Amino acid sequence: MLNALLEIQNCFKSYKNIHSAFESSCKHMGEFLDAHRIVIFDRRFDEERDEAYISFYHEWADVGRPLRYSTNQVPRRLYLDDIYKAYNQIAVESFFVLYPDRLNKKVDPTLREFYRDSDIKSVLILPIIVHNEIWGSFTVHDLDIERDFEADGTVQRAVYLAGEISSFIERVRQYNKRVLTQLDDHSYRMESLGRMAASIAHEINNPIFLIGGFATRIEQIFEEGDVEKKSEEVLRCLDLIQKSCKKTSNIIEGLRLMSRPTKRDELEVCDLKDIINRTVDISKERLQFDKIEIIKEFNDDQEFLVECKPGQLSQVLTNLVNNSFDSLIEKDIKRWIKIECTKTDSCVKLSFTDAGQRPSDDIIKNMIEPFYTTKPPGKGTGLGLSLCKEIIKRFNGNFDVDRTSEFMKFDIELPLISFDEDE
Incomplete structure (x- = not known):
């Protein structure tokens, strides 16, 4: 597990492009969190609805496990309001855990249908905060059991990892801004x-x-x-x-x-x-x-x-x-x-x-x-x-x-x- 963390940190030190860093580090994130799937979303804005939504950014799945998001199976945009209403929590303040089999009828139908048709048993979702704003979210999937992420220490490790991701994105932003400003x-x-x-x-x-x-x-x-x-x-x-x-x-x-x-x-x-x-x-x-x-x-x-x-x-x-x-x-x-x-x-x-x-x-x-x-x-x-x-x-x-x-x-x-x- 320590080796996986060191590999993640090395990736964040080596890359100046966010997507490339995720491509190289997500498999180590999966090992560090004992996850079957890691999905990273970024926050975007729908000008027609004047509303923010979460868009798929990068996905990794363990050997023998299916990809879910990068194969264009997401039914539609998942708007932040939908997510907040569904879980009655604010992502900026905390994390939340979701067990798809327990979703009731009060949950947004699109979300319920999406999780019901998937093979996800447990979901841990954390916000990625960059410069006091939501950049996106970091999601951990277990495909076999309804897992107690807090009891097994996954939440603590995931919170630490989300912080590392946030710091990395901020460093890349500052570096890119400096390069493009100074570039002749x-x-x-x-x-x-x-x-x-x-x-x-x-x-x-x-x-x-x-x-x-x-x-x-x-x-x-x-x-x-x-x-x-x-x-x-x-x-x-x-x-x-x-x-x-x-x-x-x-x-x-x-x-x-x-x-x-x-x-x-x-x-x-x-x-x-x-x-x-x-x-x-x-x-x-x-x-x-x-x-x-x-x-x-x-x-x-x-x-x-x-x-x-x-x-x-x-x-x-x-x-x-x-x-x-x-x-x-x-x-x-x-x-x-x-x-x-x-x-x-x-x-x-x-x-x-x-x-x-x-x-x-x-x-x-x-x-x-x-x-x-x-x-x-x-x-x-x-x-x-x-x-x-x-x-x-x-x-x-x-x-x-x-x-x-x-x-x-x-x-x-x-x-x-x-x-x-x-x-």
């Missing part, structure tokens, strides 16, 4: 540009080659003395030269935007579609080479004005493009990335979607947490999406995963900047 996202921009260096060079060389070719053709026309006869061809060549110059200028402006040091990146009122266009121009060649179609859906005649630091917002889009590229390049499907931009009276919404399938709810819950990554070792730091969220948060916006989309989709909302006509 300029280095991330340089890393992103480094990954795209070859395609950027090719992207610039193409219009330069065209400019040289059209200029040579105009020179030939003048040397042949056929300027009047071939005036339409000359004008067409000049038009294509202008377009190539504009394309090169956009790419260079995108590079300037990305490479500008963070300290010189000031808050500005910008048109979001301009940042999108410049960022996409940098990546276009690489995406086209690997047959990834880029789709932009927004009205070019509309302004999508937001207050931001352009270089940092460009970094958010570049991170998303790079993530999509890494994901799609491995898939034998029709590859595409879609960027949509709309606005309401109060906000601008940018939706970034790619052809990849939406991941499991378990991954979605954790993918924006710092240091969480599904990429192979050495391929990702687990900071890209958390940095995106932190940057958008600095601009009073929201960054989240769309859990209803069939595909991998991120939604970004930023406050709309509007000017009165008489200003």
Whole structure:
């Protein structure tokens, strides 16, 4: 039992990601508490009901014992009010023990049905309190007997463990806050540009080659003395030269935007579609080479004005493009990335979607947490999406995963900047 506790403490010292720490430590928690199943829930908020609820976060089951929650067998959200009414206790103040076979008709029917259909005989539930607020709950299951958790010392050990979990979550929160606050996202921009260096060079060389070719053709026309006869061809060549110059200028402006040091990146009122266009121009060649179609859906005649630091917002889009590229390049499907931009009276919404399938709810819950990554070792730091969220948060916006989309989709909302006509 002591060895199990030491393993738990080592996990909490080694990991900076909460979900990863639970994955490694829950089996030791089960041994420490002599449990058949350990389930951890976190507290979330239902905006429609204006009410908090407990959501499944992580589950472990002993060898030969079934998983109950991670297999999506939970009938619906378990709201805190339901739980408090059912057990007539307040989780913040204490623990409570539940014996499903003894539940009476006064208990919430959904809870009663859930426990009746399960194989749980005894449940010990403790709150996880972080910074004087309920973070979630820590639940211990015995699947064989109605167990007296107090008499056998399990309550005492579980209370100690819940305290260790609370301290660990608080340390991780503080560490992540410090990392994201101090992180020089300029280095991330340089890393992103480094990954795209070859395609950027090719992207610039193409219009330069065209400019040289059209200029040579105009020179030939003048040397042949056929300027009047071939005036339409000359004008067409000049038009294509202008377009190539504009394309090169956009790419260079995108590079300037990305490479500008963070300290010189000031808050500005910008048109979001301009940042999108410049960022996409940098990546276009690489995406086209690997047959990834880029789709932009927004009205070019509309302004999508937001207050931001352009270089940092460009970094958010570049991170998303790079993530999509890494994901799609491995898939034998029709590859595409879609960027949509709309606005309401109060906000601008940018939706970034790619052809990849939406991941499991378990991954979605954790993918924006710092240091969480599904990429192979050495391929990702687990900071890209958390940095995106932190940057958008600095601009009073929201960054989240769309859990209803069939595909991998991120939604970004930023406050709309509007000017009165008489200003």
